[in-house]
Amino acid sequence: MSTSSHSAQRLLPPLQIGPLEVETPVVLAPMAGVTNAAFRRLCREHGGGLYVAEMVTSRALVERTPESMRIIHHDPDETPRSVQVYGVDPATIGAAVKMIAEEDRADHIDMNFGCPVPKVTRKGGGAVLPWKRDLFRDIVRAAVRAAEPHGIPVTVKMRKGVDEDHLTYLDAARTAEKEGAAAVALHARTAADYYSGTADWEAIARLKDAVRTVPVLGNGDIWAAEDALRMVEQTGCDGVVVGRGCMGRPWLFADLQAAFEGRAERVRPGLSIVADTIYRHGELMVDTFGGDENKAMREIRKHMAWYLKGYPVGGEARRALGLVETLAELRGILDSLDLDTPYPGEGAEGARGRQGSPRQPACPEGWLDTQDITPDLEERLREAELSVSGG
Numbered sequence: 602m603s604t605s606s607h608s609a610q611r612l613l614p615p616l617q618i619g620p621l622e623v624e625t626p627v628v629l630a631p632m633a634g635v636t637n638a639a640f641r642r643l644c645r646e647h648g649g650g651l652y653v654a655e656m657v658t659s660r661a662l663v664e665r666t667p668e669s670m671r672i673i674h675h676d677p678d679e680t681p682r683s684v685q686v687y688g689v690d691p692a693t694i695g696a697a698v699k700m701i702a703e704e705d706r707a708d709h710i711d712m713n714f715g716c717p718v719p720k721v722t723r724k725g726g727g728a729v730l731p732w733k734r735d736l737f738r739d740i741v742r743a744a745v746r747a748a749e750p751h752g753i754p755v756t757v758k759m760r761k762g763v764d765e766d767h768l769t770y771l772d773a774a775r776t777a778e779k780e781g782a783a784a785v786a787l788h789a790r791t792a793a794d795y796y797s798g799t800a801d802w803e804a805i806a807r808l809k810d811a812v813r814t815v816p817v818l819g820n821g822d823i824w825a826a827e828d829a830l831r832m833v834e835q836t837g838c839d840g841v842v843v844g845r846g847c848m849g850r851p852w853l854f855a856d857l858q859a860a861f862e863g864r865a866e867r868v869r870p871g872l873s874i875v876a877d878t879i880y881r882h883g884e885l886m887v888d889t890f891g892g893d894e895n896k897a898m899r900e901i902r903k904h905m906a907w908y909l910k911g912y913p914v915g916g917e918a919r920r921a922l923g924l925v926e927t928l929a930e931l932r933g934i935l936d937s938l939d940l941d942t943p944y945p946g947e948g949a950e951g952a953r954g955r956q957g958s959p960r961q962p963a964c965p966e967g968w969l970d971t972q973d974i975t976p977d978l979e980e981r982l983r984e985a986e987l988s989v990s991g992g
């Protein structure tokens with residue numbers, strides 16, 4: 602989709618994550634319910650980068666639930682194979698990482714400390730966990746120790762903290778660095794911010810100043826390649842992590858690669874390319890869900906509004922796409938659209954996906970009183986793993 606120009610100038614060197622060299626310093630953010638094998642394939646067909654799977658809980662992995670095994674499954678040609686693990690208990694995390702490593706199921710493991718969902722934070726998990734410094738350290742240590750003998754790098758993804766009065770990211774990142782994490786990524790919002798407002802890129806710059814020996818990855822509000830360039834310029838980060846901006850726009854990875862290579866080409870698809878991509882996504886989803894067309898169609902429905910954002914597609918077609926049940930039906934509805942429709946410009950750009958409003962995160966009673974952990978709180982934390990499903 603893009604060609605190289607003679608005056609191209611690389612903006613950043615390749616991203617070095619432990620032994621892994623990622624030529625284009627771009628990471629697809631792990632997104633539960635979105636970044637499955639089908640979507641990752643669509644994305645990586647457009648550009649270089651590191652494509653992280655949906656998060657999976659360490660408990661589910663240890664129990665080898667069918668869903669967790671599906672989540673960590675990669676297409677045979679996918680390289681590097683990246684997974685994200687969420688957990689609250691060092692022993693379970695260690696066991697899950699050991700299993701992935703010993704069974705050669707991934708080349709990179711990311712750890713999720715960013716989930717702001719109330720049912721998780723209420724128990725002390727996700728974005729509020731790094732507040733308990735020793736527990737955070739023990740979890741990262743357990744993961745790194747289990748992965749290290751197999752040469753698999755472990756990275757840490759986190760938010761700024763619980764809220765502006767309880768920031769954790771600088772401490773946590775230094776701890777992660779000391780424990781052997783191969784990179785740290787910051788979604789520059791607090792749990793209290795949820796997905797509201799704009800990400801605080803200055804925090805990414807501060808993190809870059811604080812962390813000296815491993816790459817710092819910036820995350821939050823990259824909607825276009827130009828945003829990624831601005832983030833690098835403003836924060837000095839070593840790479841960018843892109844989430845919502847690529848939902849319904851897997852070609853954003855072509856734009857990002859071009860931008861990081863100093864080229865001006867950008868993909869601006871007309872509706873016919875979008876329709877072809879939706880159909881291909883549908884076909885890939887059927888593969889991802891083991892041939893279960895019904896499940897695949899249920900899963901792809903949520904992508905429709907993202908794909909069609911800004912395109913003049915009427916309510917009737919949108920409704921039909923939102924209820925699609927078979928690939929044949931999908932083809933029929935897509936063919937009925939005015940496929941000569943050009944790229945709509947601004948309407949297709951900008952923010953998409955989750956926004957939400959700020960909310961004080963629910964934490965266990967007394968959670969914020971001390972950064973130490975008690976046996977009672979550890980018990981509650983174990984429940985935080987059972988209720989997590991993304992974010």
Ligand SMILES: Cc1cc2nc3c(=O)[nH]c(=O)nc-3n(C[C@H](O)[C@H](O)[C@H](O)COP(=O)(O)O)c2cc1C
Pocket residue numbers: 630631632633634635655656685713714715716758788820821822823842843844845846954955990991992
């Ligand atoms: C639908 C959805 C699912 C998400 N699931 C995860 C997840 O499984 N693990 C994680 O660390 N972050 C998850 N996130 C957060 C993203 O990885 C990312 O940090 C966040 O969306 C901010 O980046 P963005 O502004 O580029 O979207 C999720 C976000 C969305 C919108």
